[in-house]
Amino acid sequence: IQKDVLYHTGLTANYMYSEKYVVEFSLMGIGSRKLEEGNKVELAPTVGVGWILSEEDFMANGSFFDYLKFRSSFGISKNDHWNDYYLYKSTYTRGNRFFYGNGNYYNNRTEFASVPNQIWLQKRRDISVGFDAVMLNRALNLEVGYFNSASLDNITLMESTYPQILGFEGLIYKNYNSESDQGVEMGLDYTYNVTNDFSISAGGNFIYRSQKITKREEPVYEGGDVGLVMEGTASDAMWALKTDDLYSEGDFNPDGTLIDGLPVPVYGPVQPGDIKYLDQNSDDIIDQNDRRIIGHGVRTQIGLFLNIRFKNIEFYALGIGRLGDANYRSGSYF
16 A cells, blocks of 8 residues: 655745835745655745735825735645656556467566656646725725636646557656636625624625636647637536537438438437537537537625624624526436
């Protein structure tokens, strides 16, 4: 049994100058048994800066803001979240028997289980900018931010890049596939103190995000199949066949076969009333190569809350909503 070990060590330093300017830096050393000797440890830095604008002299008197801070950060984190341990070296496995001499003799066949692959830890890059504000005698709080994250150099089987004739099918891995995730987020809440014993608070939060495949190991599509290219599309995209109305009796010959000019589905026989699908690549066949993007996952999330407090009695209500997504449906869902 292979023991799973991931080693972390690091340091963090922060500095504040004149109660206004903040800098924080951290450096992590990450080690993994899944990397070759001499290359088992990598560094991952993070830096963040902040400016407390409300402490500036020009904001001190008569300002609308009780507290105002601008912030930004940039960081790299790394991981070894893949299953195989020896992708960096040649390993072998016992295969089936190899017969020779008109089948009278045989040897056990030895096959490659892995070949030397130059790999390193997978990365995640995070960038964020935003501000925090407290206003109206600390009754109103506002947070606004933009984030941009990227999952980079993920371990990928390069099955479409290298031809099978090389003899290394299913054996060549690289740090390749990458995705990005960016968006904006906002939080707002207000508290009104009616008396010392009675207060009302209300607020909400909003998040919008968009995900994208920035790099993908995939076949080289040509002609009508270029619509299958995933690189550059949303990573939460939903792929399926698109409909072209329903089959009618006029689409069939007397023997039940489709008339000339209509693409033939590979999924089985069809009849009047069945769903007719679009032949996206114009090859006169309806199959997986005709799939296209029909929707995507959740893009927008909204949360609202209300809190009413009277002495030791408190009422709290929370509402959560998700917008902008599609779902697969099958069966009698309607």
